[in-house]
Amino acid sequence: MKILVIAPSWVGDLVMAQSLLITLKKLHPEAVIHVLAPAWCLDVVRRMPEAEKGILMPIGHGSFDLSGRLRLGRELREEHYDVAYILPNSWKSALIPFFARIKKRVGWKGEMRYGLLNSMRKNKKDFPRLIARYSALAWPLDKVKKQEDLEFLPYPGLRAEPVDPAVLLNKFGIKEGVLPLGLCPGAEFGPAKKWPPEYYAALAKKYLSLTPNRECWIFGSGKDRETGETIRGLTGEEYQSRVRVLAGSTTLEDAIDLLAMCSLVISNDSGLMHVSAAVGRRLAAVFGSTSTVYTPPSQDDALLIESDMSCHPCFKRVCPRGNPECLTSLLPDLVWERLIKKWPDLGVSEKVARES
Incomplete structure (x- = not known):
């Protein structure tokens, strides 16, 4: 299984998003995970053992740039991802995996994203903790309906590894x-x-x-x-x-x-x-x-x-x-x-x- 994660733009949210990556690797040990993130977040992605590769998101936070999103989506088609997890809530954040023709696109209901997402969670209030919301995306909708249903909720763990x-x-x-x-x-x-x-x-x-x-x-x-x-x-x-x-x-x-x-x-x-x-x-x-x-x-x-x-x-x-x-x-x-x-x-x- 090859997975693309569309990362949040805030460093703290990206760190918490590692809970999803850890959950995915526990459920699918063979999974290959790539993370699309802004330049200022790629240092964090490099310290996540579960992420095989960080991909630069070239479009600035707050910028729409439809043509740029279309171009990047077309480039990512070559990776042949099986599933995408879209962590930001915005409509525009779901465009790239749609343009990349990724068959399964998973995320929470945010701005009007019907059609862009084809596996959507809508009950945020049942997952009060953000790391639980992220982790829940890895589970089938019928298996995990509230935070208490999660069999495990892993904490982020970044590598700290100065060479010397x-x-x-x-x-x-x-x-x-x-x-x-x-x-x-x-x-x-x-x-x-x-x-x-x-x-x-x-x-x-x-x-x-x-x-x-x-x-x-x-x-x-x-x-x-x-x-x-x-x-x-x-x-x-x-x-x-x-x-x-x-x-x-x-x-x-x-x-x-x-x-x-x-x-x-x-x-x-x-x-x-x-x-x-x-x-x-x-x-x-x-x-x-x-x-x-x-x-x-x-x-x-x-x-x-x-x-x-x-x-x-x-x-x-x-x-x-x-x-x-x-x-x-x-x-x-x-x-x-x-x-x-x-x-x-x-x-x-x-x-x-x-x-x-």
């Missing part, structure tokens, strides 16, 4: 032997997902104050570099030399490998949150406008930090009230207490470590 960790660290001027705290303060979705920079800085100071071999690594895209520099500045002169702003300086593959080296990652609900979970890091995930029910990190041991305000979750990009109290009410001192309660070694000072 020392070479990777040297690339960014990092010495071996440090214990890094990873911070992911960005969120492409919007500011209603972003915990305040001063809160991140407060936690970084607490972490760095305990032992001199601890560092703080700040991850993200180029858009997050300014936020990273703000956090670094707020840690004060005493700690700034141990705070590295890597945002905008790494490839996504570099970030995957560096996140896998962190002793703990603190992240907004973002693509890097899902990457951190998928490489098995200890993870504290801060949720603002979004829900821990729909897109929690795919890791049983993650610390989920969210507000109990009545307006949460609102799923808005920008707080309708003008002040995202669902985030500002999550004070760093309280979060630190929860962190060291869950992972006591984080609160161990150098003196205690020497004496123990």
Whole structure:
């Protein structure tokens, strides 16, 4: 069986889509899986053992480009795929497998896609978790009718595989032997997902104050570099030399490998949150406008930090009230207490470590 997966355009959603790939390989061990994804997502596809090949989606996110979709569909006819799984909800995302004449085209009901999809699921509310929605597509409609019917729900698991960790660290001027705290303060979705920079800085100071071999690594895209520099500045002169702003300086593959080296990652609900979970890091995930029910990190041991305000979750990009109290009410001192309660070694000072 040869399978084409039309990937989502968001990094986090693509990481969660690995649950579908794992399910497909368990149900059809002989399957060959190709993933069509945007350029910024191909690094993630390369770290999925189930994907034999990543194919560049040359048409930009938000662009219709009917002729380009027709051309790509015709090119993909040469691959002779047996089935396509279309993960985005848009009408246009289903055009390429239709133009490629893939006999079976599977997906969820989204925009009007009747005819473009010929195996369609319509009951999203019965699958509240996104990885369950993705995984369900691999099963027959009559066998899996709700999330509880899934015989197994695999978590994503990305390969973290620097050829030589020392070479990777040297690339960014990092010495071996440090214990890094990873911070992911960005969120492409919007500011209603972003915990305040001063809160991140407060936690970084607490972490760095305990032992001199601890560092703080700040991850993200180029858009997050300014936020990273703000956090670094707020840690004060005493700690700034141990705070590295890597945002905008790494490839996504570099970030995957560096996140896998962190002793703990603190992240907004973002693509890097899902990457951190998928490489098995200890993870504290801060949720603002979004829900821990729909897109929690795919890791049983993650610390989920969210507000109990009545307006949460609102799923808005920008707080309708003008002040995202669902985030500002999550004070760093309280979060630190929860962190060291869950992972006591984080609160161990150098003196205690020497004496123990």
